[in-house]
Amino acid sequence: MQHRYDVLVIGAGGAGLMAALYAAKGNVSVACISKLYPTRSHTGAAQGGIGAALGNVAEDHWEWHMFDTVKGGDYLADQDAAEVFSKDIIDAVYELEHMGLPFSRTPEGKIAQRKFGGHTREFGKAAVERSCYAKDRTGHMILQTLYQQNVKEGTMFFNEFHVTDLLIEDGRCRGVVAYELATGETHTFHAKAVILAAGGYGRIFKITSNALTLTGDLMSIYYRKGLPLEDMEFYQFHPTGLAKLGILVTEGIRGEGGILRNVDGERFMERYAPTIKDLAPRDIVSRSIISEIREGRGVGRDGDAVNIDLTHLPREVIEGKLAEITDLARTYLGMDPVKDLVPVQPTAHYAMGGIPTDLNGLCLSDGNGGSIEGLYAAGEQACVSLHGANRLGTNSLGDLVVFGRRAGIYAAQYARQVEFPDLPDDPQSGTKDLFDGLKNGSGKENPALIRKEMQESMMNNVGIFRNGPDMEAQVEIIRELKARYQDVNVGDTSLRYNSELIEVMELGFMLDCAEAMTASALNRTESRGAHDRADYHTRDDINWLKHTMAYKDLDRPGNVQIGYKDVALKGFTRAFEPKARVY
């Protein structure tokens, strides 16, 4: 079946819904393809807030937010993106409020704000209340509100459609091919412009806050075409996932005054970040927690967690402003944060890297300014690069609103100016090859076992603390898993609702993301932000103040070619020189 839309959005999370909304306002026909139902996307799992310098609770300025974002990213963030972001996000938050988002309120009736990791006043002096929140379900409210607005606009949704191929020829995107879960039918979507906003790939790790569906599909499809993925070595481990489960426990609980304690009851963050303590950025807190555990000061039966202590906070704060995580702790651990210490451990959470884009969301084809006409990306899938080597809490929701909006606006603007490009002669041939490849192997390998081995080995070898030998071993492990994947068994042969076929396809996408991440991490011989190497333990601005661009070597399968891209070290009006990163 064939469809035609001016602008096609892939993904119905925050970035996709924002892009669809703004593309529709641009007077073009818009459709949104999602592998889930709308409101199932993982934006809904974000809890703590969206950072913007509104100054509703304490004095704040966009320059301070920009500085915090750049420093938080260990100076690898592109400063032009950080400046656009820190300014735009203020209006964008007001706009969400005008769309009806039920924010929590200050006593004056303004949007409530609270402290969050790495967000400071006066360029690092002390923590500032910048995170605008709706209790501790801010992402849920953003997702619901943006979906509601799309219902109002009449956006066309293709739910439970899985994109299998991007149609790119002669440097121009011409549409996508997608597989309909309900029927097993393959559809060609002809489009003038396509916006990729399908989220991250945390499921390559064993312990993760990510949904089962976050498998890097579009990143892999982009990468398979010989196009680059940027900064894949920078992956954020959130410090506080519920022990063993990895379920997110918002940083907002530290913003409200929660304290991390080791087995001795010590507030250990005082040793690692004397100024802002528990509100240090996530990479630093995660490493501090692992250090405590490695030095024998962990809690729990296996000593592999630390405690988060809320017991000194009033019950109404815990049950009101932190209702979500109170429910999670009670449901999954049988513990009550009002009176119990809750065990937490770092959990794979967010990809700083992804499909490289310019400030308008246009996808880049190399590190020298080349681009793919008509193809845009936004949100976690994209790397603009706002977050550099480490993302600050709240900046993911901000990113998807600001850059989802920009991608929608610019894609619509482009679509209004051009005719429909020609489709390739046989648009579904790539998809046919993909499915034939899955069905034609010997079928002796259980995909669940390959997935499990990938998740465990990535956790062990390319996790929070890295070193050369472990990552070299991981390169071989991924090669071996990819070889076994050739013989994978698709245990369901039915046409309708074949979720097994989807899971097997997703595993192939994840193996690509793991390959690009491992190669990029092994190549970067320094420590910066979330990328920490025992064998290269310092930041090296002389050699490594640059973005990684990882390309699949199409001639030598299993190999990755690395290129680079300059970091924007200046914004439009402000610039912050790289300095030692202490908190």
Add this chain to the structure above:
Amino acid sequence: MTQMQHETSTAPAAAKQALPMLHIKIKILRFDPEKDRKAHWETYAIEAQAGDRVLDVINEVKWYHDHSLTFRRSCMHGICGSDAMLINGRNRLACKTLVRDVAKDGGTITIEPIRGLKVEKDLLVDMEPFFDSYKAIMPYFINESPAPAAERIQSEEEAERMAHSSNCILCACCTTSCPIFWVNGSYLGPASIVQAHRFIFDSRDEATQQRLNIMNQNTGVWRCRTAYNCTEACPRDIPITQLIEEVKRAVMYQQA
């Protein structure tokens, strides 16, 4: 009704830690439209930890026992609303229900699709009628007055009026537990009324009258017979019946 027994522990032993394991049976109502003329039960013997989610167990079945088992799932922690199912006869989210709360060692967990929506395959149902009802209540904020440069002011108390209704994740546990909905699919159902409540009681929204009119139609709130099934089924602890009563009162007095 076919009963099938499958071998256990195809999963690698390393996955299982030294915690005490529960030996349970999981009995699932299966239906494949390409093979089956009607639904049938299949039973799988599984080892699980007490703290495992029911969804973990269902994934175990799919990954190591029968790859064709079909169900929806995504977030794994009760926020996306994908995995509503009938677990031991009650509507719950599989990812928010722990094994220890529904089975003892040697016991059985029964799993069926939620009721009142067409079963497409195994535990997966047609959600379109549910979302059609959602769309019928104008589920979006309406305020055509020019917006101020900053936020619209709303008091903490006014914001709190939406605390329960805005907590809904559209999982359909409530609507598909409602006996009125089972017999009359045109009833908008508890989830849609909760959504209407979220806007009717939003001090900033200007379309209260239109929404109350929708609620006053014969597909609206008056169908509710306060069976309380919805309230008991809600995985987010929303006092749904109470919210429906508040909407009924607002319709009666034509004001929020």
